[in-house]
Amino acid sequence: MTDHPKQVPAEFVPPSVWCNPWHFIAFGFGSGTLPKAPGTWGSLVALPFVPLWQMLPDWGYWLMLGVTMLFGFWLCGKVAEDLRVHDHEGIVWDEMVGMWITLWLVPEGWGWLLLGFLMFRLFDIVKPWPIRWIDRHVHGGVGIMLDDVLAGVFAWLAMQGVIWAWANGLGAGLGF
Template sequence: MTEAPRVPPSVWRNPWHFLAFGFGAGTLAKAPGTWGSLVALPFVPLWQLLPGWGYWLMLGVTLLFGFWLCGKVARDLGVHDHEGIVWDEMVGMWITLWLVPEGWVWLLLGFLLFRLFDILKPWPIGWVDRHVHGGVGIMLDDVLAGVCAWLALQLLVWGWANGLATGLGV
């Protein structure tokens, strides 16, 4: 596959490309993954209105849809994983924030933890990023980063709920 232009013109005229590029967030020159993660945040209060199983179902649907969407847009652009495709970051953020208490503090902590795991790519995230291709590969490293961030955030929620912050003088 060849190198695609930084901002493919198709983003503004093809609804699949527009969606994969996070409603245009992936077109921003600096840190498109971070912008894609931020675009995901306003959806979280809506997802939190769902029962836990409903949020889980939404994650399954957006994940399966993302396998297809990211693969299609990558093929259309002729690039394995165009940096502007940020649907995977959006789903990773939604995974991170499943079953987290409402409030901006949890959104901020989830955002920071997800970006940390997505950027550092500790094992097995980095291995998946390098070895799994297509729409599944584009999505899977961010899904794993979301799961790792979710686990870390759940530990923080558990500690907060059990008064560990108070015991530490926080």
């Protein structure tokens, strides 16, 4: 995969998204085909899964994160290779896993989901070090996934700080 463009605009929707199940999953069940901000749409598609994951014991949610991340290394690499691109903007499985990481061990409720969504999008868009470096230098399925996994970890740490502050009365006005 050395002679391929780094990204293909999300406006180009490969027809395979609608007939190849791996492409459909990688494109966030079709959400990655939306022309504006596909990563944001993929992150939103991840949210309805969170109440299901929160029904699992903490270790079960953790196990799900490991499985979806490992699956994502393979899935995103396969779909990028099939499309002959490094990282099509429409591949949003990585954003979905990043959202799920962000919301592990977060209290239930729409306010927490919204805050987690905003935190993850912030870290995914800004890409502080080392996320930006990884995004530019690590390729294949691991590279596609890893920057969003790290954005999820950064957002998770931020969320845990907010939860700690809230639990200790420092965020009483947040209304969560």
